[in-house]
Amino acid sequence: MSLSDLDSPEVGDTGAVVDALECLEVPRGEAENARLRTLAFVADHPDALHRSCVRGHLTGSAWVIDHTGTRGLILFHTKIRRWLQPGGHADADPDLARVALREATEETGIEGLEVWTAPVDVDVHTFVDSRGREPEHLHFDLRFAVRAPAGALERGNHESEALRWITAADLDDPELALDAGTVRLARAAWSLSA
Numbered sequence: 001m002s003l004s005d006l007d008s009p010e011v012g013d014t015g016a017v018v019d020a021l022e023c024l025e026v027p028r029g030e031a032e033n034a035r036l037r038t039l040a041f042v043a044d045h046p047d048a049l050h051r052s053c054v055r056g057h058l059t060g061s062a063w064v065i066d067h068t069g070t071r072g073l074i075l076f077h078t079k080i081r082r083w084l085q086p087g088g089h090a091d092a093d094p095d096l097a098r099v100a101l102r103e104a105t106e107e108t109g110i111e112g113l114e115v116w117t118a119p120v121d122v123d124v125h126t127f128v129d130s131r132g133r134e135p136e137h138l139h140f141d142l143r144f145a146v147r148a149p150a151g152a153l154e155r156g157n158h159e160s161e162a163l164r165w166i167t168a169a170d171l172d173d174p175e176l177a178l179d180a181g182t183v184r185l186a187r188a189a190w191s192l193s194a
Contacts (some may be wrong), residue, residue: 014042014049016094017058019075020142024119031184038140041124048140049090056138057123058151060099061087062146063120063185066109069193071167072186073108074176075160080186081130083164083176084183087141097140104146108163109155117145120188125126125183 017043021039026032038058047053063085064073076081088103090096097115104113121143128136156164169189173181178186 009144010160011093013030013048014058016097017129018042020119021122022094024122024142026188030180031121031123034122034140034181035168037124037130038142041138041140042056044081045140049092049094052088053089055137056140058090059134059139059141060090060097060103061085061141061143061185062100062104062113062115062145063143063189064104064105064110064113064148065189065193066148066152066165067150069190070134071165073110074164074166074178074182075107075155075156076162076164078159078161079131079134080091081131083160083178083183085143087143097144100142100144107157108148109157110152112152114149115144116147117189117192119143120145121181121185123185125179125181130161143185143188145192166184 021035024035026035042048045053048058051057076083085105086104090099093099101113101115119142123141125139126136127139156163171186
């Protein structure tokens with residue numbers, strides 16, 4: 001699906017998020033714990049789609065895979081000061097696939113990206129702004145596999161200092177120091193392209 005293919009659900013309604021989470025099949029362990037925590041958070045926080053929900057809020061992110069299905073794109077995030085996948089805040093949009101696609105397009109500069117699956121992972125993590133401009137808070141992140149077209153040219157924006165295509169062999173590279181959630185997302189997305 002492309003950005004123009006996505007319908008516009010009512011802004012602020014978390015029903016679509018709950019539906020996606022209830023249908024999401026993830027392995028037991030950290031991902032299942034994150035799924036249950038996110039469902040509970042959304043039930044307790046009707047404003048979970050908004051950044052003004054200071055305890056935490058919903059986000060959408062993407063594992064961008066090249067057209068061959070062998071490489072994934074990571075970025076070195078300016079605020080967080082580490083390598084991770086593209087993604088960002090829902091900002092009242094309950095269609096987290098659209099959020100993930102929008103953020104991946106903005107942060108990678110790649111035109112023609114497409115979400116090709118339902119969510120593949122969910123994660124709950126603490127956002128820490130390395131510059132100290134935002135208080136620590138939780139991100140309840142629904143994650144999608146996104147395919148880049150052949151000949152895709154990446155160019156970052158102000159949110160990233162570098163972009164890098166990696167292979168599955170790079171997931172455990174200590175120089176990249178990818179967190180367990182990012183590695184889990186990459187493996188789930190790559191398993192679909194195999």
